[in-house]
Amino acid sequence: MKILYCITGADIGGAQKHLLYLTEWFSQKGHEVHVVLGEEGPLKEELARQNIETAVIPIPRTIKVREDLKALWKLFVFMKKGKYHLVHSHSSIAGIIARLAGFFNRIDKNIYTAHGFVFTDPTLSSKKRRLYLLLEKVFSWVSTDIITVSSFDFKQGISHGINRKKMSVIHNGIPEKQIIPIADWEKMQQRLRKRNTKVIGFVGRFASEKNLDMLLRAASRFRGQNVEFWLIGDGPLYEHYQNEIREQKLESIVQLKGNQNNVLEWMDQMHAMVITSHKEGLPYVLLEACGRGLPVISTDVGGVKEVIDPHGMKNLLVEINDDEAMYQRLISLLVNDSYREEVGRYYLELASRFTVEHMCQQTEKVYLKGKR
Template identity: 30%
Template sequence: MKSQVKILFVITQGFWGGAQKYITDLAGNLGPNYELAVALGNDESKDFEKKLKATNPNIAIYPLKHLKREISPLHDILAIAEIRQLYKKLGPNIIHLNSSKAGILGSLAKIPQSKIIYTAHGWVFLEPLSPIRKTLYRFLEKYTACYKDAIIVLSDEDRRVAKLELHIEDSKLHTIPLGISEILFLDKNEARRQIAEKNPHIDTNKLWSLSIANYYPTKGLDILVEAVSTLSPEEQSKFQFCIIGDGPERTRLQTDINLNHLENTIFLLPFIEKAAALLKAADLFILPSRKEGLPYAILEALQADLPLIATKVGGIPSILQNTPETALIAPEAPRELTSAIQKFLLTNRVEKKREYSMNTLSAMIEETTALYQMYS
């Protein structure tokens, strides 16, 4: 009988987002031929751990005391030693690194007997960082690429950046787009009712724009606030902009909303479990990100058959290019976003199911499994 392949996933933090969903999807679908473990930094809420255990009760979870999202020389050095010690203890066949910080430190901790696969969920140096941090991250991604045996990118655009800016050889790069399974959507009225329970000021009779995005600078939600503030009072009165998520920028975003007197137009809602099931509540989906890999939210909005406005970053154009009822705009362009919203208001939507190429979870699992087999 063939022995199980030992895989250790490493991720910077447990705060629920795209990278955490990615690991959870893999952990729940790899099957009995794999022995799985996850090492992660901060997970105060334990949400990620609970989701992992619900998906795969046999998965082992190891907290990493020194792995932090922010740059911290002392903690970073200690994290490398902590991660290497875990590698030696577990002896995994494959170490699958996720997120930039874990990708860098986890590579520097490499041990000879394990192969390292890294999934780049968008390149960190494309985020809105200071020039010094951008330069540092670009250097570290380029330098640590030599420690990685394979790098998974989520789109052709991320592959292009890897080759041109990081000078990573093409043979090391593997384009495996994210995939999702079929979503059981609530009908429009029920979805609106459940969302409106989160804030009594939401008007269920207006047009709704929905965004599912955590409150980080990369998501460009401040650009959405600025764009909505330049709509005319009449245009604002027709719309409710609901944002579902959580994160450190929440207070600042709410301050911007209040300063622009948009408290009854833009609503910051808390994190909602399985928020994608509520997408039918919306008439429009907006994702104004500054940086992305390949966001799950776009795949989910497409499956919900919603009109979309999104930025031309990461893998988004590869999905939405030539897709009906979508508007691709530049990042950090509030005027373009305003114009796209105004155009939507003037458009009479034809209720017709769009044709598009669906990124399936089964395809993602199959291609990732093939890569694991190649390196185990």
């Protein structure tokens, strides 16, 4: 089978990791795999290491009609020359353009993965929310299949009129080699117990949906305590938050670590991690934390609850912008090593349910659905 993947951004976020795992798995299965990127970036380098053939067709991250039409034409021609059996698009704008180009080329399987429907973002104006919902509904008609990475988005899609028969839930997965052996995890806990300074981590893009304002407010409550926040990542709002940390005089508490290649090693030095997002699909950083047995306190967004607290019994989730609840949950982990380790062990047990192998096997079923 000849497969084309399309994605807008070429940084290494959750959707890009998802795509990398798919390309590696399906190419190893003997399929011919190509990728179209909407921009230059680290993802292209990672794909080159996998010997995956890539092409860059500029696709804007927001709706820009003239540029979108240019991208549509170029992608249509690219698909026509490539004679692909299957097109699988990721991220909102690439998902629109690639599905339309695939429809015009009469591609047999025209699949879209929603890494969190945009219209579920509570910060959008009602006008923008209606626009993105309309786009998802219109382009669902030209999709043969729609994959959501959480049951939350599956239910949102159905409740807003997207065809249930086209939709499937396939949770994200991490490589099994990223899951720390229990003996190594126990040794790591011994080291963490001895550290006087407690470390709370954040890993992700500095972007509006990550709601880092909430994180800084929570951090400010730890003034005078032996606690540090390590923020790992980069993004369009990096300089903004760099200035905010300076203006709020949080430099002694909040440390910006920038992009790091060895994120798992950084996680292994943390006592807890936070997710303060107001929109998510199913964050990869959550699954990676599970794989390290690292407790996470998160806002109740997207598919987070499905992973760590499906029955609402663990007291690990807070409402968006509930700073006091976030602070209290973190304090409960930091002051009690036994409780923190109990939660970490629980997370580690969850990790084996969310593997790349399972994710790709389920994706393959969607690829083969309807074929004889």
